[in-house]
Amino acid sequence: MRNHNTIVKRKNSxxxxxxxxxxxxxxxxxxxxxxxxxxxxxLKIQVLPIIMPILFCPIGELLGFISYKKYRDKLSLVGIVFNIVLFLFSAFYPIIAVFLFGV
Structure with a gap:
């Protein structure tokens, strides 16, 4: 007998x-x-590691959202959250550094 209620979603590569x-x-x-x-x-890059997430994390978040919309798995959700947290860190780090350290 076949079980017709079980639908297995296979991930595309x-x-x-x-x-x-x-x-x-x-x-x-x-x-x-x-x-x-x-x-x-x-490395000779000084401020670039703080600025790069503002440019690249929205791309990673979009890729994670595309895969989460398709399969709703934890790996894509981790990618979305990790990108959002890093984007917010890089956006608010210069502001917090100015207030705390007066740089």
Whole structure:
């Protein structure tokens, strides 16, 4: 007997790659921000790691939203939340730094 009530949604490989990219974008940007604070690897880019999430996180958020709309899984939801948090951090960090440190 077949069970007709069970519908299995298989992920398309393109959607899986989109989910992965929506996680990789904020992960790389977070590593660049941590590196700019700790200077583990000396880089000549000073303010760029703080500005880059404002440009790239909306792209990652859009990719995560596309895959979440299609499959509603946790990986795409993590990508959306991670991109939003990093975008808000990079937007409010200069304001908070001015108020706290007077830079």
């Amino acid at each position: 393109v959607i899986w790659i989109i989910e992965l990219i929506s996680i990789i974008i904020p992960s790389v940007l977070t590593l660049l921000i941590i590196n700019s604070f700790t200077e583990i690897v000396p």
